[in-house]
Amino acid sequence: MAELWYPSASRSAIAPVDAGSFTGGGHKGLFHTTEGATAAGAIAAFRSTGSWPHFTGSFEGGRFRIWQHIPINRAARALVHLAGHVETNRNNVIQIELVGTATHPPSAPGYLAGIATWMQWVEANFGVPHRSTVTFKAYPGSYGTNNGVRLSESSWNAYFGWLGHEHVPENLHGDPGALNIHALLQEDEDVPFTSQQLIEYAYEGARKALNEGTAFGTKSWAETSKGTLANIQTLANQLNGLQANLGSDTNAILAAIAALPTPAMPQAQKEQVADALVKDIPGLDRTKVLQALDMQAGNSSAASASGGGAPLP
């Protein structure tokens, strides 16, 4: 069950009014900057103007703090909406006002870390995908209708991911300027994964899943897992030795998984391994992982039928 209130947020400033229910559109997270120096000043302004966001974040005195004003199943009020045009506030968007300015958007590592942690909660509880495909432009170039980065009404409606006030149609504001969205998404820029890293992820995912299988008390499976891991480690070492750069080629990764010398797995363990791998390797298709794991089953289907794996040679 999704949560409506961020557990780390203060509820000491609940908005007395919101913009109603959401009306549709891609799920979005949106940044503003308050153009002030304190959360207290920003919240006083919201009380005066009624332009409440869902959240206010600040990094005063070197400490990240966050307030939630509106639950995330209701629309906030910090965007302009022109009658007869596409919905803005009600367009499935979660809004946060960050204490700071569009000229100098938040950049302190502790501030960015607090925001990034909050983003993960929004992504998990409102279904905002972990991505941003817009450009956060430096202020004041980000101001105005024709700032070069503002979305059309249809693009706004269809957008899903993270963006800023500067991207919203019907609006003129240029906040939050050149916010470092790559740091907030914790993306490693310009560093593609190597095949070695991906295999290590696969190995770690398999190891975690195997440990879970052991913890769940499937004894026959546990007995084989030690040998399995040793063989995976051997293969991983071999792959490391190859140093072939497969980039983010998930087909190559699937082939590597298929080549892992795993015994036939009980279905429950296969699913755990698949879940762990899909969680660890972006873009990996779970069905294909299961198929790759199934490619091992022919060797020892009898053992599989008995619910455990045969000891490895």
Ligand SMILES: [Zn+2]
């Ligand atoms: Zn704004």
